[in-house]
Amino acid sequence: KHLFYELYHVPEAIRLRYCRLKVLEILLFLGTLPAGMAQDRPFLTRRQSDTVKAVQKELRRNLCRHQTIEELAAAYGMAPTTLKRCFKDMCGTTIYQYQREARMAEAMRQLAGTDDSILHIANGVGYENSSKFAEAFKKTTGLLPKDYRKVAGRQHP
Structure with missing residues (x-):
């Protein structure tokens, strides 16, 4: 919060230079974070997240039914490759696993x-x-x- 607060209160004459300085400060700060925090974390939309949760529920509810990824993707209105990627990103495992x-x-x-x-x-x-x-x-x-x-x-x- 303190990084951006001043941006709204800096005189117009120095705002551009001040913004550049703030960008450098942010980059310096990010460079001090532990390596684990700098990992790319997947971002899923609310719809994608809800779809993955629905697929999980479907798989648990119908254990004896063999469903292909194509069937699941069609049932939930998502491309098969997108469903596989979103599922793996959210669950850390493949749909099959x-x-x-x-x-x-x-x-x-x-x-x-x-x-x-x-x-x-x-x-x-x-x-x-x-x-x-x-x-x-x-x-x-x-x-x-x-x-x-x-x-x-x-x-x-």
Whole structure:
């Protein structure tokens, strides 16, 4: 605030030179910031941010449905490349990775908290067969679903 306050109270005769001095002062100040603060931070419009939030909600709500980026982009009125960029900027992950993590989180919750069969859980989170599900689950957690269930304290007969 103190950097700009004087700009409104400087006599017209020296205003241009004073502005140049202020620009140099701002540049000097920005040069003293820690490196982490100088990172480029993505800027998303309100519409883009709202769209990404809606896509996240859609992906979590429909875990068993396979949706392409093109389908999501069309449904939310955004170009596929723009949707991918905005999603990655806001979430720090790709749409595919987000969807996979949401599926695995729900599968982990169900494995730990229900006696549902592994195939039933796999189908509920978008996998047609238990072997593909087990492969993806192990890649994510380091454990097979049956082993995770044992570790989580619920063993299915």
